[in-house]
Amino acid sequence: MTAxxxxxxxxxxxxxxxxxxxxxxxxxxxxxxxxxxVDGMSTQGALHALPLAVKDNIVTIEEPxxxxxxxxxxxxxxxxxTAVRRLRAAGAMVxxxxxxxxxxxxxxxxxxxxxxxxxPLDHERVPGGSSGGSAALVAADVVPAALGSETGGSVRQPAxxxxxxxxxxxxxxxxxxxxxxxxxxxxxxxxxxxxVNHASRVLAVMSxxxxxxxxxxxRPPMKAPAAISSLAGLKVGLPREYFPSDLHPGVRxxxxxxxATLRELGATISEVSLPHSKYxxxxxxxxxxxxxxxxxxxxxxxxxxxxxxxxxxxxxxxYRATRGSGFGAEVRRRILxxxxxxxxxxxxxxxxxxxxxxxxxAQDFHQVLGANGVDLLLTPTTPTxxxxxxxxxxxxxxxxxxxxxxxxxxxxGLPALSLPVGRDRGLPIGAQLIAGAFEEPRxxxxxxxxxxxxxxxxxxx
Amino acid sequence: xTIGSDQVKYVAKLAEIGVAEHELPKxxxxxxxxxxxxxxxxxxxxxxxxxxxxxxxxxxxxxxxVVNSAPLARPPAAMAPEFADGFFLVPRHGAMEDL
Numbered sequence: 001m002t003a004x005x006x007x008x009x010x011x012x013x014x015x016x017x018x019x020x021x022x023x024x025x026x027x028x029x030x031x032x033x034x035x036x037x038v039d040g041m042s043t044q045g046a047l048h049a050l051p052l053a054v055k056d057n058i059v060t061i062e063e064p065x066x067x068x069x070x071x072x073x074x075x076x077x078x079x080x081x082t083a084v085r086r087l088r089a090a091g092a093m094v095x096x097x098x099x100x101x102x103x104x105x106x107x108x109x110x111x112x113x114x115x116x117x118x119x120p121l122d123h124e125r126v127p128g129g130s131s132g133g134s135a136a137l138v139a140a141d142v143v144p145a146a147l148g149s150e151t152g153g154s155v156r157q158p159a160x161x162x163x164x165x166x167x168x169x170x171x172x173x174x175x176x177x178x179x180x181x182x183x184x185x186x187x188x189x190x191x192x193x194x195x196v197n198h199a200s201r202v203l204a205v206m207s208x209x210x211x212x213x214x215x216x217x218x219r220p221p222m223k224a225p226a227a228i229s230s231l232a233g234l235k236v237g238l239p240r241e242y243f244p245s246d247l248h249p250g251v252r253x254x255x256x257x258x259x260a261t262l263r264e265l266g267a268t269i270s271e272v273s274l275p276h277s278k279y280x281x282x283x284x285x286x287x288x289x290x291x292x293x294x295x296x297x298x299x300x301x302x303x304x305x306x307x308x309x310x311x312x313x314x315x316x317x318x319y320r321a322t323r324g325s326g327f328g329a330e331v332r333r334r335i336l337x338x339x340x341x342x343x344x345x346x347x348x349x350x351x352x353x354x355x356x357x358x359x360x361x362a363q364d365f366h367q368v369l370g371a372n373g374v375d376l377l378l379t380p381t382t383p384t385x386x387x388x389x390x391x392x393x394x395x396x397x398x399x400x401x402x403x404x405x406x407x408x409x410x411x412x413g414l415p416a417l418s419l420p421v422g423r424d425r426g427l428p429i430g431a432q433l434i435a436g437a438f439e440e441p442r443x444x445x446x447x448x449x450x451x452x453x454x455x456x457x458x459x460x461x
Numbered sequence: 462x463t464i465g466s467d468q469v470k471y472v473a474k475l476a477e478i479g480v481a482e483h484e485l486p487k488x489x490x491x492x493x494x495x496x497x498x499x500x501x502x503x504x505x506x507x508x509x510x511x512x513x514x515x516x517x518x519x520x521x522x523x524x525x526x527v528v529n530s531a532p533l534a535r536p537p538a539a540m541a542p543e544f545a546d547g548f549f550l551v552p553r554h555g556a557m558e559d560l
Contacts (some may be wrong), residue, residue, distance in 0.1 A: 061534040078533040078540055171516035185515055211524065212532075215517040282499040293476060300477065316477065324479025332478055333488070336469065337495055339476040353502050359511035396491055397498045413516025 003038035003049040003093060007031040010051040010095045013142040020140060022117045022133040024056045025063040026096030033062070034093035045091030046205055052087060053137040053146035056097040057104050057180040058189060060084055063094075067180050068102045068112040071305045071326030081178020082213065083147065083189045083206040090205045095143055099133030102328045103296065104154055104182050106130050107402040110393050111330040119162060121426060125386040128158030128402075131192070135162040138192045145198040148190050151183045152284045153406025155190035156418040160381035160430025163420040163457070165193045167203055167444070170437045171413035172217035174203070175210030183291040184215070186284075186410050196419070196448040200224040203440065219438065225445035232266035234446065237374035239274040242405055248384040250424025253460040255380055258421045258431045261453050262378070272368045272377070276360040280408035281400055283361065286341050286354035287411070293338030296331070299323065333396060362412040369414075369436040376446060379405050381418040381430035405432060415440045419447050422460035429460060464493050 011028050038049055054060060057067045059077035066072045084094065101111040109117040109132035117132040119125040120140040127136040131148025135158035138146050148155040150168045159166025168190040179189050189206065193199030201224050208221035238259070243252070259269055301307035301322030302315075308325050310317025327335070341350035368374060383404055392399040409416045414437055418430040435443040466489045473480045480488060543550035 078535055079531070080534065172518055185517070214521050217518045218522065276505075279502055279505065282501050285495065286499050286502070297477075310479070319477040320479035323477055324481075327478070332480075333491060333495070335476050335478060336472050336488075336492065340464075340472045340492075340496070341499075343472065343475060350499065350502075353505070353507070354499075355513070356509060356511050357502055357505055359514035360505070360509070362514045362516075363511060395494065397494055400498075412514075 001049065003035040004032070006049045006051060007035035007093060010143065014096055017137065017140050017142045020118045020120060020136050021115050022099050022136040022140070022142075023053070023096040024066060024068070024099050024114055024133070030062050031093070031095060034095075037088075038091050038093055041091060045089065047087060047201060048091035050092045050145065051095040051143045052092050052202070053096050053098045053134050053143045054084060054094050055100050055131050055134050055146070055148045057100060057149055058084060058147055059178045059180065060094055060097070063097050065097065065180065066114075067104070068100045068114060069327065069331070070113045071299050071322070073306055075304070077178070079178065081189070082175035082210045084178065086206050087202065092202070092205070096137070098131070098137060098146060101130035101132070102331050103180070103292070104130040104149055104151055105292070105330050105334055107157055107399050108387075108389070108392065109133065110389060111328055113328055116389060119386050121163065121428065122386065124388055125427070126161065126389050128161035128382075128386065130154040131190075132158045134192050135159055135164055135166065138162070138164045138194055141194070144194045145202050146192040148192055149179055150188045150190045150410060151186045151288055152410045153403040155192060156381050156406045156416060156430070156432060157403055159192055159418040160420075160428065161386035163423070163428030165196050165199045165417065165419055165447070165451075167191050167193070167199045167417040167440075168409070168415060169203060169207065169222075169440055170217070170415045172215055173207050173219075173222065173415070173438065173440070175213040175216045177210055177212040181295040183288040184295060185291060186288060196444055196451050199417070200444045200448070222440050225441040225448070228445045228449055230266050231262060231446065231449065234267040234376070235374040236262055236267045236269050237272035237368055237377045238269060239272050239277065239368070239377055239379060241274055241277050242379035247380065250385060250427070250460060251380045251383065251429055253424065254422045254429030255378070255431055257460055258378065258450065258454065261450060265449060265453065270374065272374060274361075274364040274368060274408070276357060276364050277408040279357050280361055280411060281404055283354045283357045284403070284407040284411060285337070285400055286350050287358060289334040289338030290342050290351055291338070293335045293342065296335055299326065301326075330396070358411045361408050365408075365412045365414060365434075375435070376443065377434040379432045379434070381405060381432040385424055385427035385429060409434055413437065415443055417443060417447055419450060420456035421450075421454055422456065422458050424460055464489065464496060
């Protein structure tokens with residue numbers, strides 16, 4: 001199939017999926033240009049003619065990058081993200097820029113300035129967030145794979161809600177160059193796939209060191225793993241803190257099914273403990289807003305941002321008016337919290353304390369996944385299936401708790417993925433597999449075998 | 462601990478974010494809700510020691526101290542309405558009229 005034919009088909013699918021509100025920018029012209037470029041390549045790359053949705057906080061020069069914010073309305077980057085550049089060189093095509101929570105802050109896409117994304121399986125429910133547009137486009141069969149970004153679970157959580165595969169690599173495995181900064185010590189470009197194989201192939205191409213990102217780790221690019229047929233010898237740990245007694249019964253049934261399948265395939269299962277994970281959400285909501293407060297200072301109407309002139313006519317008034325009207329409520333809240341926890345008199349009580357707890361959380365993982373520990377951890381990805389729109393918008397803490405099982409892994413910088421393991425009354429259930437740093441190949445190989453064995457769309461109870 | 466509206470206004474000033482008076486009550490309530498929630502880290506004894514942790518490479522890679530051109534898709538002149546002698550020309554700002 002030529003890239004031109006693929007592009008035409010994707011264009012039709014994008015038009016048909018308009019009701020999801022999952023895209024922020026796409027055009028038939030851009031798709032045709034991508035197809036011409038790929039059809040003109042002298043050799044076919046590893047991702048020949050693969051159409052990708054790209055979350056709209058990853059910069060490309062052809063289309064605007066708004067981060068789902070009014071403050072960046074119409075902004076077009078003068079450069080392309082390294083990850084996108086590598087994917088294109090391997091023959092992939094950027095099909096569209098996908099909707100997201102503003103500046104990737106949220107768990108439902110309800111914080112996008114351009115309206116929320118509908119979950120393709122139930123339009124009354126959210127697709128998860130912040131990479132909800134990318135997840136919805138893969139779930140709705142518009143594209144087979146998509147780029148998202150993770151700061152504290154923003155790919156795994158929507159992957160779980162939409163019933164697709166979502167993979168967060170080890171921090172530093174993929175260059176952050178061209179990913180609009182939110183929490184720099186946490187941010188990772190991550191990937192959604194219709195299958196584990198799609199996600200593996202995309203991750204393999206975009207991984208590897210990049211001189212333009214000093215936090216990218218100097219290791220060769222990841223190799224997509226070969227298929228395995230048995231899990232004999234594999235040790236899987238179930239952290240007891242991630243299976244609370246009030247866990248949603250559908251989620252529990254999905255995980256029970258996964259554990260039974262792991263055993264059938266030859267893995268040994270044991271219970272382990274990650275005692276500091278219970279502090280992951282409060283730790284995250286100190287560290288991430290603190291980093292965001294610094295990173296988002298650049299949107300001031302002078303360096304970046306749609307400028308608003310304030311009533312006093314001075315420069316401070318310009319900043320306040322630009323930032324007050326350009327940022328949505330959640331972004332403003334996080335900048336304020338971040339500024340507060342870094343301010344004189346509160347730094348030690350909040351920020352320094354959170355850094356200590358972050359180290360304890362990471363230490364727990366390193367002990368459990370260390371030499372005498374287990375190879376992988378299995379947990380639910382989310383405490384419930386996709387929730388209804390509007391359910392959590394009034395109470396920010398309730399929204400934050402949607403990430404309770406995913407954000408500790410981000411704080412520890414580890415790779416993890418969400419795999420669909422069944423459905424509860426039609427809504428997808430995701431299981432999360434977590435590995436030690438740079439163990440993505442094993443993580444992906446196990447997930448691919450589980451995917452083949454489990455199916456993933458069966459009702460779990 | 463309760464954070465009052467004056468303190469939220471002060472933080473908003475530090476962050477250069479305009480907040481309208483009518484938005485304040487809800488913002489103060491949500492601010493307190495979040496700060497109360499994250500304060501559960503107080504349970505961790507304050508004398509707890511942990512090896513400092515930061516994800517990523519063990520050391521920042523060093524590179525030659527040379528200026529390389531940024532890999533831009535368009536030259537600077539194409540990104541500005543006016544560009545002359547290597548400078549971006551921008552409109553005068555009101556605050557600078559007296560200088």
